[in-house]
Amino acid sequence: MSFNEEDARGVKQPHNDPLVITLTIEGFNTKRILVDNGSSTDNMHLPAFQHLKLDPGRLCPFDSPLVNFNGDRVYPKGIVTLKVTVGTYPRQLTRQMDFLVVDCPSSYNVIIGRPTLNRWKAATSTYCLKVKFPIEDGVGEVKGDQVLARECYQVVLATKENHTWTIEEENEDKVKALEAVELVKGETAKMTRIGTTLSPEMRTKLIQFLRENLDVFAWIHEDMPGISPKVIQHKLNVDPGRNPIQQRQ
Structure with missing residues (x-):
């Protein structure tokens, strides 16, 4: 998968807009979905859960709170597994995804974080405002909505909204x-x-x-002699045809 200037066609440059896409969730086209590589969770906000008319009985308990970089905490209403389709036919992907349902103000309906992006094996480009993902016979893609992204971002700036969350694993x-x-x-x-x-x-x-x-304890590197490069090794991505030169400090 790769990106080029053709992928950025239609995107007004220069820009610093977030990547906001549309997905099909449980058969409904769902807009205002933020793709956030910094989030370690996939979140659905409670109003979106209610607008999709999902049965609250599908929510499974989830006890750990979510925290953001400001230290704010929110306890999810639960976790729900939903069918999500990304891309357009025939180059699309359908998977069952887990979402934490949270009840806090947001200009976005859903936050797609690293769990889903990794599940899709997806690559993102904020410059092109596009997500690409492998499918059986090639590569699928979904393009961001720049106009909607700017509308959502203005709301974020006005309300100082936080949308990057992580699960609190240690207290x-x-x-x-x-x-x-x-x-x-x-x-x-x-x-x-x-x-x-x-x-x-x-x-x-x-x-x-x-x-x-x-x-059996390794306190310094010298305490670990004889480690095979097959286990781990560090490489520098340099041109082997170039002679190394020591520069002045």
Whole structure:
């Protein structure tokens, strides 16, 4: 999959518009869908869920809150699996997708994040305002609506709306449930964490076991000799025909 100037035809340049597309969700054409590579969740806002006339009984419980970079939290109403079609016939893709249904103000109906983009194996271009995805016999695509994107973005600016969310995987209680333990006395760099809920006897045995097996810990790169390049290696994308030159600092 690749993008060129032909893909940008019809897009008014220059621009910094978001990528807003239309998808078919449960058989209904659904507009105002933001493609957000920064979001680790796929969200559907409650009014869109209600306008699609979906049965609330399809919502499954979801206990973890969503947080954004401002630290704002919102608890989803639940998670729902819906049939989503992207692209136009015959170059389209239909998949069952999971959406977190959230009740908070938004100028968008749906936020498509990395889970769906990865499921589609999609590539996005904000310059071309287009999403491309592989299908069995080629490549499908869906083009963004620049006019609608600008309308939505004006609302975002006016309301300081947040739309990039991530699932809160760790809370303060979990952090407090761990304590740092020095495995080598006097060397603060060689520490690990163990649970604070262990019994005194189990805690003593665990620390003793960890200290007796210090050789399995890798504190620095030199502690990991003999790793096969088949496992992992770092490469520089440089022209092998060029001689390396050390530049002045």
